[in-house]
Amino acid sequence: MAREKRQKEFKKILISGNEAIAEGALAAGCDFYAGYPITPQNELIGYMAKYMPKAGGVFIQAESELAAINMVYGASAAGARAMTSSSSPGISLKQEGISYIAGAELPSVIVNIMRGGPGLGNIAPAQSDYFQATRGGGHGDYHTIVLAPGSVQEAYDLAQRSFDLADKYRIPVIILGDGILGQMMEPVELSAKKIKPANLKPWALTGCKGRKPNIIKSFALAEGALEKLNLKLQQKYNIIKNKETRFKGLFLDDAKIVLVAYGTMARIAKSSLTRMRLAGERIGMIRPISLWPFPKQAFCPRNKKIKYLVIEMSYGQMLEDVQLAVNGKAQVEFLGRSGGGIPSEDQIINKVRKIL
């Protein structure tokens, strides 16, 4: 069924996480997409190939991840709402471009549907690109906003929100999902927002008629110029740290042990939590939604007896942010598997009972 017709006739549709991100992007007025095939995000590029031209935008299957991210750079420089998507090895290739985009302060959205690494790894879901996503990833002193959806609905919502954040702060925004989130199907309530006109970008390259020429660049060779640019970026990052943290808390008022997990891992952790709460155990949960900026304010242990259990599909990457947030004021434990391994409900419950 045609996308437009479906949007009119149904408020809720059943789609995969990959398709939901594409759908959310189109609803946000994304008018440029360039990508390169890689599993497990192929539904996204396929969806864009099908629907972007119908929406009046530009779709390009690039010759490489390098070309794709540099096309996003160009499209964004020309004022478009631009996006690319990939999975872990492809995101590594894009890092050069992401660094340039951050330096040139271009809004853009980059989707990473994570798979196992290092190297070619495998195509199983993973969360082992957390460091790369939250620490900049490429060269230079920069950050990207990183959002981690925990459901297909949230993938759709955050995809829309990403474009607003990218434009507002002139910053690359990374949507960090994993192979399960990308592939699984759930009902999604569509909510196309009113799109702000794109001509609110006076810095964009449109031709210099009636104004001074615009230049898009990250190069600052003159003495002191790059330090000045970096300080400007840091000021922007500080505003983002204050305003754009997001998380979901559960039972934080009475919890003795707080599970900390994001994305798909948080779904499994929540199932464990439900079972333990039904058994009368005082378990809570924090699900960071913004991974950068990290929601430090969620970690304010009321007593020193509270314990945190960080659970990841990696060998402990978000763990370091939790340790920094807790700052030695409470015990932080860890449970993680990687390379396709996923901590199960039972493994989580067993771990909780060991540390209770």
Place this chain on the structure above:
Amino acid sequence: MERIFCRPESLYDVPTHYCPGCGHGIAHRLVAEIIDQLGIRERTIGIAPVGCAVVAYNYWKFDCSEAAHGRALAVATAIKRVRPQNIVFTYQGDGDLAAIGTNETIHAANRGENLTAIFINNAVYGMTGGQMAPTTLLGQKTSTTLEGRDRKKHGYPLKISEMLALLAGVHYIERVSLHNPQEVLKAKAAIRQAFENQINNAGFSLVEILSPCPTYWGLNPKESLDWIRDHMQKEFPLGRIK
């Protein structure tokens, strides 16, 4: 009295950072003159490379973007697709267009993107200190081929213009030189053609310009022009390639 020669409107009146005898200044000016003549300054978007011409936007008075090393034609592709009403061109050196950016170059050309590429071939990496370029001549001494380029160790000068001419998506390719005034006029005519092609939606156009680099050729400016005439154009014959 009628004034018949002046600084192009598309060129800022600022001191140059290029070395004495460098060809970039001439090539920048030719591009600026053609943009003025075609009356497209206010809708032109230029893409500067990484290399000696990295700050070309300090000289050209129209919208410009930087691109990462080698990625100019990927950046240009997206800008042109998003804003087909604008005139978009790249200005790239031999290392940028024919080494690190070979993939982007070939695929933008093969897609037949309606773009103009100005390709400066000076057979050497200038900005980084005169290392071997893909277009360095056999026997040419550089800071990374101290005994001269040896085909057994370094391969042959890459003729990317001839390679691109094989691609169905490519509309126009011409190789020109800056080694004397007659050749400069031919270069200007080729640049004009490459921009007119884009205005007429004809597809991908590239002008390769053999350009002197006295500093890293170890020659004075006059000797550099003669070196293009006597050596470089034998390896890279001038004229219309496609």
